[in-house]
Amino acid sequence: MTTDLSTESSPAEGSQTAVKGSERQNREPKLPRPVKAKAPPKPKPEPIPYRPTSNPGEDEQTAVHEVYEAIAPHFSQTRHKKPWPLISTFLHSLPPNSVGLDSGGGNGKYVPTAREAGVGLVVMDRSLGLLGDARRQPGFGLGKGKGKGKGREVEGDVAAYEVAGSDGSGECVRGDLTCEGWRRGVFDFAISIAAIHHLSTPLRRRRAVQVLLQPLVHAPKPPYARFMIYVWAYEQSSGSKRRMGATTGPPVPLTAETAARESAGTGEQEPAKVQDVLVPWVLQPPKAPRTPSTGESSGAAQSDEPVQVPAPEPQVLHRYYHLFVQGELRDLVVSAAKEDGYRVLGSTEGESGETEDESASEPLSSDTRWIKIRGVGWEADNWWIEGEVGIRPVSLPPV
């Protein structure tokens, strides 16, 4: 697949084009920088390089699904922190009363944010342990008055619901990232946050993108259905707590040269890089004290491992991650969409500059689904992409 460098946003540009019209929460992204002084971390498990075997499904069962079930209670404690800002911005930019899917949504971290934004979110995840938390949240699509039946606050505090126990109405479905159990055309938006990086082959990652887009409304006119995907970045900032450096080496500075080299390749097979890793999760014994977060907001919200404290024999479990390099997430989404018959509309910054890619010369024989990338960027050790989909009826000429 070719990559048009002119449309490939640098992290900084990408962030600025994100979620047009609601940019107040966009923060200036921090560019990845090489680690300078190697402040040796305290004794802490390091990521391990990982080479997927011939049975990716089995690999993911042991290196992802079983680990999440094991760490679910602990994981949930770390996931009620404040939402990542760009995702909050995305949710708040949607038309009110939209309904969307959070694929790989875990414990429903974004359900409260969606409620604030006036949109509904259905949480799908593979882990029953995490879904158990997600379902304790209030259901969407309700009025703002009090529930009549039990005198409960429908708009009440989420925490109150969690305390109240298992009588919430949070919509949860058990399914994995390739679960196609949805009718087409039912969701106004879809998000998949920090999930697709757990799939261990390019084919499975493409499939996840296709499955994410599948149940979206494909409308001939606005408002179009939108999606947002976050994955972990190979390019980690020096302040990252993920500590990939021991195995991946210092983050490669994102110069034009390295970007061009990476984009010229497939992005999947860069031999010098270890993109497939097993990342340790230190499972503290219950009630173990934790060192408070160290201040920086975005980093703290996204730290994935609890800070190591002296504690009796914490258990270390490893989750599989595929770390995305610059350009790879966009390539993934575009190639997945093309494979599924989508026409890719140009992701130009200006409204007037909408162009189609090379597939535009193909004859229109039926209604054509299209995808448009609205923004790509790097934020706090993650790559994100935001886009929209729709359909162009045969009766309309191609743009």
Place this chain on the structure above:
Amino acid sequence: MVRLITHNMLACHVKNCTKDNFPLVFSEVELVIRESEANYDFLRRFMPKLDWPALVDTARSLGDETLPDDQPEEWTDEQLQALHHVLMEMHVEEGNMTCRGCGHVYPISNGIPNMLLAEHEVGR
């Protein structure tokens, strides 16, 4: 929870099951009604995405006869309230959802439907 709004969006996805894969049929259901305030704006926005015959059939299978055969074009408050009740207040806590096409059973436990399939049951 499986509210009927979610049920109305779920379909069987067993490999090669493309006929009669929607709606899934409830059985052995433990139904809980949780009253809540209606949000008519939400209902109106969701209407175009509803599969009305599936919703009517499913509601009736659970003992609710309040929805008319045909989707109203102009909604009265009474009809909206009935729709709210069916879509948003009927929660299936336990039970099964069975595909009419291939017979696959998707169980519901603790309000969570299990749509997972084994690798060999998944398409592609």
